[in-house]
Amino acid sequence: MVINYITYDSWWDTDITIIPELVKEYHLNVFVLSPFDNCKYPQKEIGRNVKLVHVHQKYRDRDLRSIGTAIKYFFKIYKECRRKDYINIFIPGKNPFFIILTLLFLSKKRTIICSHNYIEHGDTKFRGSKLVDFLKERFYQSFKWFHFYSKMQMDLFKKDYPSKNAFFTEMPLKDFGIAPIIEKKGNEVTLLFFGLIRDYKQLDLLIKAVNNLENPNLKVIIAGKATKEEQEKYLSLIKDKSIYELNFEFIPNENIPTIFSKADFLVLPYRSATQSGPSLIAINYSVPIIASDIVPFSDMVEDGVNGFLFESNNCEALTAVLKKVLMLNEEDISCLRRNQSKYREDYIRNNDICKLFQQFINDKILYQI
The missing domain is CATH 3.40.50.2000 (Glycogen Phosphorylase B;)
Structure with missing residues (x-):
């Protein structure tokens, strides 16, 4: 089984902690759309058993010139969707042209929509445009399978869409290496x-x-x-x-x-x-x-x-x-x-992410394909 993990640079710091969990059981193709020439985390940092595909988005999300980038990015993904044994894990971003392509052509039966924030919080300047919000609403209506990183967000989603299939996992802990021992200064x-x-x-x-x-x-x-x-x-x-x-x-x-x-x-x-x-x-x-x-x-x-x-x-x-x-x-x-x-x-x-994904894929998705 191959998982196409489709994400954006803005979520990459989070995704880098999920990928090592999923690679325990699945072959991974990781697709990253990024405003930078180089991927934030290169191949050597995400593991040799992962195929990394990075696409540079030169223009802003709603700039008409980014349509070409959206098409290029989508077709790199679509080529991997021609095989029989794949599942998509898709984290929607804010490029409306790419969102439209995925709404039209990405398999609803084989795609898990992975949502960090169903209900946004914090600074409003980081929220999507009205167009992106409208398109995301179409996502929730059109796709069948959903994953969240908190029970609270999943419960809010299920309140609005009680018939949808959803599950949640906690985020993995973030480990950046061995912490040195530092001597304390008195009782400070x-x-x-x-x-x-x-x-x-x-x-x-x-x-x-x-x-x-x-x-x-x-x-x-x-x-x-x-x-x-x-x-x-x-x-x-x-x-x-x-x-x-x-x-x-x-x-x-x-x-x-x-x-x-x-x-x-x-x-x-x-x-x-x-x-x-x-x-x-x-x-x-x-x-x-x-x-x-x-x-x-x-x-x-x-x-x-x-x-x-x-x-x-x-x-x-x-x-x-x-x-x-x-x-x-x-x-x-x-x-x-x-x-x-x-x-x-x-x-x-208590938070075996790979096991929880595997259980959902086997019991829900593969059962209905």
């Missing part, structure tokens, strides 16, 4: 805010909560790409810059283990989320999490066991948690780490 507690900085992640809430603390024995690491305007906004909020380590640039993968090894806690003060890459990195490296009490964080953090939860959008509640954290001794934090390590083991054991 290190908080980490990590990842692409966006308004809905509410870095300002964390900064304001830290400002509320009096003479904290605290270090705050902020590591993630931000625009110049965003940098100025957050820098203007900081009261004591001496306790901050700031890096507003893109963080290379090879630097991630060191950053997380410095942290006692990852802080996620988001007001909305569907999945969270930083939380999956923290779990992988057994770093306890401080997070707002929204799904999915309330599903992965047991308050006081492997981290702490606070009321979403409530600066006073976050301040109270930080005060509690500063009262912890070394053994308390080690206990939280051990519990996070146990959660990591359970998470991996």
Whole structure:
């Protein structure tokens, strides 16, 4: 059985964690449409047993000149669909011309639509155009098989489309290599805010909560790409810059283990989320999490066991948690780490992605072909 994994560069950081799971049982052709000349992850990083096909999209999604790219990309995929033993896993992007081609010609019986966000969240500027939203609605109506990366998103979809066949898997943990052992500085507690900085992640809430603390024995690491305007906004909020380590640039993968090894806690003060890459990195490296009490964080953090939860959008509640954290001794934090390590083991054991895909393909799709 061959799987044609059809995706876009914007989802590539996520896909790179899924592919090693699927290749355990299937031959994979991975198709990536990207605005860059070179693929973000080259062949050597995704494995020799995977055929990688990268197509460069030179123009913007809705530029009429991208029609040629959409046709080129589609026919590279279509050639692999002429065989008898294939399944498509398709992550819809925002090129309307390619979406139209797939709606017209991609097999409805052999295609799983893989949706990261059925209901969008966060910054509206990252949402699709009205045309793309309309075409995605046609996807949900036309195709038969659907996969989601959270139960919450699947349940929202099933509420609108109760007759559709859908399943979900949790995202794989994100492992970027062995974390070095870094010696702590006395009883200082290190908080980490990590990842692409966006308004809905509410870095300002964390900064304001830290400002509320009096003479904290605290270090705050902020590591993630931000625009110049965003940098100025957050820098203007900081009261004591001496306790901050700031890096507003893109963080290379090879630097991630060191950053997380410095942290006692990852802080996620988001007001909305569907999945969270930083939380999956923290779990992988057994770093306890401080997070707002929204799904999915309330599903992965047991308050006081492997981290702490606070009321979403409530600066006073976050301040109270930080005060509690500063009262912890070394053994308390080690206990939280051990519990996070146990959660990591359970998470991996209960989330066999390849097995769940295989079960859905065998029981649902192949049964009806």
